Amino acid sequence: xxxxxxxxxxxxxxxxxxxxxxxxxxxxxxxxxxxxxxxxxxxxxxxxxxxxxxxxxxxxxxxxxxxxxxxxxxxxxxxxxxxxxxxxxxxxxxxxxxxxxxxxxxxxxxxxxxxxxxxxxxxxxxxxxxxxxxxxxxxxxxxxxxxxxxxxxxxxxxxxxxxxxxxxxxxxxxxxxxxxxxxxxxxxxxxxxxxxxxxxxxxxxxxxxxxxxxxxxxxxxxxxxxxxxxxxxxxxxxxxxxxxxxxxxxxxxxxxxxxxxxxxxxxxxxxxxxxxxxxxxxxxxxxxxxxxxxxxxxxxxxxxxxxxxxxxxxxxxxxxxxxxxxxxxxxxxxxxxxxxxxxxxxxxxxxxxxxxxxxxxxxxxxxxxxxxxxxxxxxxxxxxxxxxxxxxxxxxxxxxxxxxxxxxxxxxxxxxxxxxxxxxxxxxxxxxxxxxxxxxxxxxxxxxxxxxxxxxxxxxxxxxx
RNA sequence: GGCGACGUGGCCAAGCUGGCAAGGCAAGGGUCUGCAAAACCCUCAUCACGGGUUCGAAUCCCGUCGUCGCCUCCA
Numbered sequence: 001x002x003x004x005x006x007x008x009x010x011x012x013x014x015x016x017x018x019x020x021x022x023x024x025x026x027x028x029x030x031x032x033x034x035x036x037x038x039x040x041x042x043x044x045x046x047x048x049x050x051x052x053x054x055x056x057x058x059x060x061x062x063x064x065x066x067x068x069x070x071x072x073x074x075x076x077x078x079x080x081x082x083x084x085x086x087x088x089x090x091x092x093x094x095x096x097x098x099x100x101x102x103x104x105x106x107x108x109x110x111x112x113x114x115x116x117x118x119x120x121x122x123x124x125x126x127x128x129x130x131x132x133x134x135x136x137x138x139x140x141x142x143x144x145x146x147x148x149x150x151x152x153x154x155x156x157x158x159x160x161x162x163x164x165x166x167x168x169x170x171x172x173x174x175x176x177x178x179x180x181x182x183x184x185x186x187x188x189x190x191x192x193x194x195x196x197x198x199x200x201x202x203x204x205x206x207x208x209x210x211x212x213x214x215x216x217x218x219x220x221x222x223x224x225x226x227x228x229x230x231x232x233x234x235x236x237x238x239x240x241x242x243x244x245x246x247x248x249x250x251x252x253x254x255x256x257x258x259x260x261x262x263x264x265x266x267x268x269x270x271x272x273x274x275x276x277x278x279x280x281x282x283x284x285x286x287x288x289x290x291x292x293x294x295x296x297x298x299x300x301x302x303x304x305x306x307x308x309x310x311x312x313x314x315x316x317x318x319x320x321x322x323x324x325x326x327x328x329x330x331x332x333x334x335x336x337x338x339x340x341x342x343x344x345x346x347x348x349x350x351x352x353x354x355x356x357x358x359x360x361x362x363x364x365x366x367x368x369x370x371x372x373x374x375x376x377x378x379x380x381x382x383x384x385x386x387x388x389x390x391x392x393x394x395x396x397x398x399x400x401x402x403x404x405x406x407x408x409x410x411x412x413x414x415x416x417x418x419x420x421x422x423x424x425x426x427x428x429x430x431x432x433x434x435x436x437x438x439x440x441x442x443x444x445x446x447x448x449x450x451x452x453x454x455x456x457x458x459x460x461x462x463x464x465x
Numbered sequence: 466g467g468c469g470a471c472g473u474g475g476c477c478a479a480g481c482u483g484g485c486a487a488g489g490c491a492a493g494g495g496u497c498u499g500c501a502a503a504a505c506c507c508u509c510a511u512c513a514c515g516g517g518u519u520c521g522a523a524u525c526c527c528g529u530c531g532u533c534g535c536c537u538c539c540a
Contacts (some may be wrong), residue, residue, distance in 0.1 A: 028540090031540070032539080037540090038540090040539090040540055043540070045540075048540095072538090156469085157468065158469095163468095163536075225540095226540065228534070229535070229540070230539075230540070231534095232468090233535095233536085234539090258470085258533095259540080260540085261533075264533080266533080267540095268540090270538075295479095296478060297479085300470085303477065303478095307476060307490090307491095308476075311476070312489090312490090315477090315488090315489045324503085327504090355479085363477095364479050364487070366478095366488070367479065367488035367489080368488085370487090370489065371487085371488075377503095378504090378506095380504075382505085434499070440499095440500075447502090452502075453502085454502065454504090455500090455501085455502080456498080456504090457498075
């Protein structure tokens with residue numbers, strides 16, 4: 001009964017062992033805040049939220065860091081194009097992203113550092129690398145000496161010599177080797193910059209994560225996560241920086257989520273096939289997106305299209321159906337239904353854990369929840385009372401929330417309930433008098449207001465859609 | 466071109482340290498019902514293709530085809 005985790009480093013599922021007992025240090029690469037985030041970003045953050053929630057369910061205390069890259073070429077370029085201050089632009093998108101995370105029911109990270117807030121850590125880190133001979137200064141730029149770090153390529157499984165031929169981007173003559181990457185960039189006129197021993201400048205992207213991870217989680221962490229498009233060069237470079245500095249293994253497990261696919265292609269800014277989180281949430285509950293993520297393996301590409309969204313919608317309603325109250329006039333289900341319920345509860349919890357223990361197999365775990373729903377609904381159909389359903393429904397709620405599903409309709413106010421009850425009661429009287437036309441009209445119009453009325457022989461129930 | 470992942474019913478997918486192919490959606494049939502909806506019951510796949518290993522393979526090995534990712538900013 002232990003958790004197994006697929007490690008990009010080894011290409012294998014490995015038993016999960018933390019550095020410190022029952023404590024997990026988790027670092028996940030966050031967004032560069034230069035534009036609205038899209039559902040691909042949401043997928044990544046959902047994946048690691050699910051992982052975090054499950055680890056907590058399993059009794060781990062999770063120290064979770066997610067960074068914001070708030071200084072970078074793209075931010076500067078966009079700010080200039082819009083005639084805005086880069087820092088303000090970044091702040092705008094940080095605020096928006098924070099709101100998205102909350103809308104998506106993503107647990108707030110323990111720390112959410114920003115590159116601009118960590119300048120001293122970054123500068124110290126770079127200075128240390130220079131002193132150790134892993135970096136060199138050229139005209140106010142600082143570069144990492146890739147060939148000096150022996151294991152370079154161990155994460156992305158490439159070797160340095162093969163990469164050389166692939167390095168076809170403008171070779172900077174000032175670098176010792178085309179593979180070397182920037183740790184610090186000298187400021188150009190008008191760019192945001194910070195004082196450093198090498199002059200005014202700003203950090204490169206890769207060093208930020210290494211520095212922030214180390215500052216908040218220490219030299220060694222348990223899990224480093226991110227999208228699989230970050231494996232090379234970003235994470236490879238993080239390893240090079242961090243391990244050169246400390247001489248110790250940076251992260252035990254490297255976990256990478258697959259890309260969200262829109263019409264057969266990775267959703268990305270450069271392809272231009274974006275759906276923003278904002279737009280998605282305008283049309284769909286957050287649970288729908290989460291369900292889409294849960295329904296496929298986190299490492300696989302996620303198919304994203306209208307049909308799949310619709311399917312997730314229906315699947316969500318199916319899960320919610322398990323939480324409906326007993327039928328009107330329920331008088332108790334036969335003993336075999338009650339036995340089946342409690343058997344299923346045991347089977348569901350253990351099946352759920354077996355799946356999630358196996359590299360967070362959320363699709364399998366979901367399958368277990370759907371089986372629980374079926375047995376609950378069977379019992380209800382056979383007259384189970386709310387009390388008889390209680391244990392199973394509580395379990396359904398509990399495990400759904402481990403996956404981060406709310407399963408609620410978002411209706412927080414019950415102010416209207418009394419009025420709706422009244423309408424439904426009146427309608428029951430109309431039905432008794434066979435006034436079908438009027439009672440159907442009430443049902444239809446309530447539906448338009450978001451209230452679903454369900455009739456049965458013994459009466460009617462209603463709920464918010 | 467190099468490295469890697471993947472290819473399971475109409476759709477999304479689990480299973481892949483080998484032994485009767487989860488689950489959701491859709492579809493068809495039925496129960497219930499004034500109608501509708503919901504719920505319940507039933508039906509619906511031999512796992513890209515070709516070889517091989519094995520008593521036995523969706524699961525292991527080789528090859529072919531196809532899709533996708535990375536190699537450049539990217540969750």
